Amino acid sequence: MKGQEWYQADDVAEEYDDKRFSRGGQLIDRREKKAVLEAIMPIEGQNILEIACGTGRFTVMLAEHGADVVGLDISAAMLQQGRTKAQNKTLEGTLEFLRGDAGRLPFPDDHFDTVIAMRFFHLADDPEAFLEEMRRVSRDQIVFDTFNRFSARSIYNWALPMGSRLYSKSEVSVLLAKTNLTLIDVEDDFIAPYGLYRAIPNKLASPIRTLDKTIGKLPVSDHLASVSYWNTRVR
Template sequence: MKGKEWYQADDVADEYDDKRFTGGGELIDLREKQAVLDALGPVEDKRILEVACGTGRFTVMLAERGADIIGLDISPAMMAKGRKKAQRAGVSGSVEFMRGDAARLPFPDDHFDAVFAMRFFHLADTPVTFLRELRRVSKEQVFFDTFTRPSTRVLYNWLLPMGSRLYSKRDVESLLADSGLSLAAATHDFMLPYGFYRELPGAVARPFRTVDTALGSTPLGDAVASVSYWNAKKE
């Protein structure tokens, strides 16, 4: 997986949330969380797996809403942050963090009501392998996001320390077909790339986000959006 060593470094975990989800990055955090909630729907008493859970942004959010959730990640430092979040939120009893490999998930077939992965597929060297594993352990639903090609993200993609795989719609359709999944719904967002928002204070970023959202609702928006959210079902 791209950037595997970089991602597991302790200093990366220490700075991960602050660098990405403060200031203008808060707008990214809010949109991603809403995308997960929209896709999964009511989660109370559902058994859910999050692959590449990182610092537990989504894991803890869903536990607070009553999910029985496991967050799996390769980085102990990231998961330590997630456990602290769960403790502060008072949901340690309904969330479990596990270290594991997304290419060999340590769960039986059809074990979870839903499986999702955010901020993961842009790092995957063999995405079909990972997606087949997500499908295998889910009873029905698999939800994930991708960074999109073509989009404004290509302007800075090569600067990222861990690299980044970009996907066209055709790429994702092929990936789903090879994994035995069918597309149930897709949404596309952020004409301006994430990196742009993260560099701005929140008060400055919000007007840009308003314009971005308005333009994104036009036919042009889907064509040049930098992020796509894919809600898939088992065939």
């Protein structure tokens, strides 16, 4: 997977949430969490795995809503941030953080109701193999996001420390067919790139976001959106 060493650095983990989800990045955080919650409702009582859970943004949120959640990540530093975050929350479900490789998940077949992977596939060197492994341990649902090839994301993609894999809709459709997953829904969002939101204060980012969502309602916007949220079922 791309960027393994970079993500495992202590200083990167400590600054990760602040750099990405403060300022205008709060709007990104809010939208991503909304996408996950809407895809897997009702949450209470579900057994959920998040791979590449990072600092636990989604794992903690899901446990707060009553799910029994395992967050898996290759970075011990990221996992420690997640454990610290969970200490200050009231959890209705259970939460476990586990260090491991998303390409070799340490769970039996059909072990979880739902598997999610957010901010992961742009780093995957073999997306089909990773998706197949996710399918193996899920008995019902897989939710993930991808960054889109024909979008503003491509403008600054070269500046990322480990690069980024961008996908076309047709490429993801082929991946779903190869791994025997049925598409339930896909949502596209963020015409303006993530980097713009992160670079400016929230009060300036909010009107841009309003304009972004307005443009996003137009049919042509599906081909310009930076990110797609995929909700799939195991056949």
